[in-house]
Amino acid sequence: MALDLSKVGARERLKVQREPHWQRLRAGCFLGFRPSKQGGKGTWIARIYDEDSGKYQVKSLGDLGGLAGNQMFAVAKREAEKLADLVEAGGEVRTKIETVEDACRDYAQNRPEAEQRFKRYVYDDPIAKVKLSKLRRRHVSEWRERMVALPALVSRRKQGEPIHRKRAPSTVNRDMVVLRAALGKVLSPGAPNTEAAWQEGLKAIPNASKRRTLYLDRSQRRKLVEKTSPEAKPFLRALCLLPLRPGALAALTAGDFDKRTAELTIGKDKTGKPRRIQLPPETSKLLAAQLKNKLPSAPLFMRANGKAWDRNSWKAPIAEAVAASGLPAGATAYTLRHSTITDLVSAGLPLLTIAQISGTSAEMIERHYGHLTSDAALKALGELAL
Template sequence: MALDLSKVGERKKLKKQREPHWQRLRAGCFLGFRPSKRSGPGSWIARAYDEDSGKYQLKALGDFGELVGNARFAAAKKEAEKLAELVEAGGEIRAKLETVSDACRDYAKSKTEAEARFKRYVYSDPLGKVKLDKLRRRHVAEWRKRLEQTPSLVSRNKDGETRTRSRAPSTVNRDMAVLRAALTKVLSPGAPNSEAAWQEALQAIRNADRQRTLYLDRVQRKKLLAAIDSEIAPFVRALCLLPLRPGALAALTAGDFDKRTSELTIGKDKTGKPRRIQLPAEATGLMVEQSKDKLPTAPMFMRGNGKAWDKNSWKKPIAAAVKAAELPAGATAYTLRHSTITDLVSAGLPLLTIAQISGTSAEMIERHYGHLASDAAVKALGELAL
């Protein structure tokens, strides 16, 4: 008599052994079940025949412990059929991912920012060692608590002394977002309000991204440029001309600028996807000047030591210029990006266009700057009436 793993009672009668008990779903597609030796829910395995290699490919599916007994077979069967379709189409099975750290490393293969966050907060944390099929809400909730209590590094001086501050809710959200994305690729969400609902512990803190209201007008930005050190002046001038993130601007190389078309390719940015933008005349002139006689791989904005600017090297000269120009004390490199975006919105440029140039979503532009677009529209209507 053929084995029927869909019946909970039949599964309970199965002998506890290393080799799974197999049920044939169709030609070349099998679903296996291995009973737990410790009264657990047991684990499921899929097996699919690969005609090219003449061998079966296996994939561990986990225990589906978040589901009730009679629903586990259906979920496992669905995953086994997906595996068979993948193998039959010539696809490859990913390397076996057992722990949370494995899932994070797989996700971060081409995402340097995510990898950096995982190195700081996951790989060395107890959460990293938790098996994926054993992950529960409490594991993630405990990790989140540790993360929220970890101070953020503000600066480090030459003597090794560090200054820190409490971790901001917006920073916690960014750290959680990459972990949530990594786990979502390999795990299904658990049943709501259950211990299996690991995703619930990673819900973002609402209203954490406070609007950046500090704005420097054109006169104030000219004062800043007049007071800035000559070494960093081209970099700061570019921040005043283009609505780019400071990190993305600092990462530019001479080869990213096409003098013939006045186009700039922004590669390293928050979105992770390169984009090309058309530069206005003044910004084009600056890029022509900065890329002159440089190799394509050389930093577009180069420090005296030949290295590119970064947040640790641009902070002090900008802060010193802010103080010398008697500008608001909270002004930073990012303030210039916010100020430039504000000017573009106020000038009536379409929000979608601004979003594409600045490397963010139209939703974020609408959320933070939408009121300015409304003001610009009202002003335009008023001028029309005149």
């Protein structure tokens, strides 16, 4: 039975959830209602399909709090249909940024990692509904206290009890930085030492980042690859050749590598922005071998079951190879990224170049690897091949 949002009683019986309850008004035009957790009047949302972009445009219509319950639907319906007419005529729905949640959603549009953090720590928190014009230092400080009190999930195993630990200072800083960036995009810093100084509640914890010290040299990485199972060996070897995050490497598809030009497009990474890098012959040869009999959408590094690697599937073969090689027990997939970056820095490759290849900032490279010195001549990435 189709949902009828025009009935006050029907809206009051709706389940409280993040995703709005939608009613179709006409083709490509939907009106949504999200009940309030605090027992308020709820929020109305319009969702319009844009044929030009092939995506939906969404706009919050607010809670329509000044209207009687039996009048809200008619007003919300009229606003949604106006927006549909605008989009169908080639116009664009511009979201009005009024609350902390609005600012975060606007900031996260092309930043998937920020969106994931906001989903975990902001959207369901009381700070989300605070008007930007009324945001004060206490709001942000209280949010920070709630976020810090949450345990960090260490294990995401589908079976067994999840494993948690106390949130590390570096983790707290990473969770704060995206909120600070989202608010800083739409708000000016408040006067220091006043309640208007919202930014003071988001000051980073000093000296929170711990330098990664576990390093595997090239002979150790070669031994690790040799002891790896045939299924995981191509993926692990690629981790030793490219200073990419394991998740970014696992997310690559066959269509991301152009063997004619030896160019690799990295789309899914912490930066949220695709980037292209030129590969040396040894690495290009490895990736070209993975393209055999694969459609462009298939995982570039595929497991035996046809699926892409992920953190739950690569842990076991790496741990087994580490044990079989007699290497330090703390070695992980991320150790290989750190080791490759260390070699590049030690070889004298410019920090900006390393940052571009690895998908991070020159500042982060300097912070974690600036202590390294080398008199070696400039080496190309290909010279680090195993």
